[in-house]
Each structure stands twice: as structure tokens, then as C-alpha cells.
Amino acid sequence: MVRPVTAGNAQKAYTCPGCNHPIxxxxxxxxVWQEDAMFGAEAGMRDRRHWHENCWRGRSYRYR
Ligand SMILES: [Zn+2]
Structure with a gap:
């Protein structure tokens, strides 16, 4: 699952796993998070990652 976060909803600083720089x-x-029945929705929510748009588009590996 990939959802955009608007400026108004971005109220915390996150570290982007694509470039290891803060957002x-x-x-x-x-x-970005996984909706995976094996771990359930709650685990998916805990494992959410915040990416710069450019890093997500330019990532060189599949996020899994
Ligand atoms: Zn980044």
C-alpha cells in the first residue's frame, strides 16, 4: 500500500529508508506499508515506512 501524505498531515519527522535522510x-x-494477511493489518501498520516521493520512485529494489 502506498499513500501520499500531504503537508498538513505530516506533523512528525521521519527517516526515509531510501536515502537515510530525515523527512x-x-x-x-x-x-508505505504492507497489507499482508500473514502478519495481520496491525503488524503492517507498525512497519509503515515514510519515503520521499523521489526516493520511492527511484528506489532500485522492490519494497517487500
Ligand atoms: Zn529519501
Whole structure:
């Protein structure tokens, strides 16, 4: 699952796993998580990752 986070909803700083740089509060970015029945929706929510849009589009490996 990939959802965009708008500037208004981005109220915390996150570390982008694509470039290991922080995403500052107020910066629109993407939140990505797995919907996997094996671990359930709750585990998926815990494992959410926040990506810069550019890093997500330019990632060189499949997120799994
Ligand atoms: Zn990044």
C-alpha cells in the first residue's frame, strides 16, 4: 500500500529508508506499508515506512 501524505498531515519527522535522510515535518511524502494477511493489518501498520516521493520512485529494489 502506498499513500501520499500531504503537508498538513505530516506533523512528525521521519527517516526515509531510501536515502537515510530525515523527512521534515510539513513536507509532503509517501507512507508505505504492507497489507499482508500473514502478519495481520496491525503488524503492517507498525512497519509503515515514510519515503520521499523521489526516493520511492527511484528506489532500485522492490519494497517487500
Ligand atoms: Zn529519501
Amino acid at each position: 521534515q515535518p510539513g513536507v509532503p511524502h509517501l507512507v
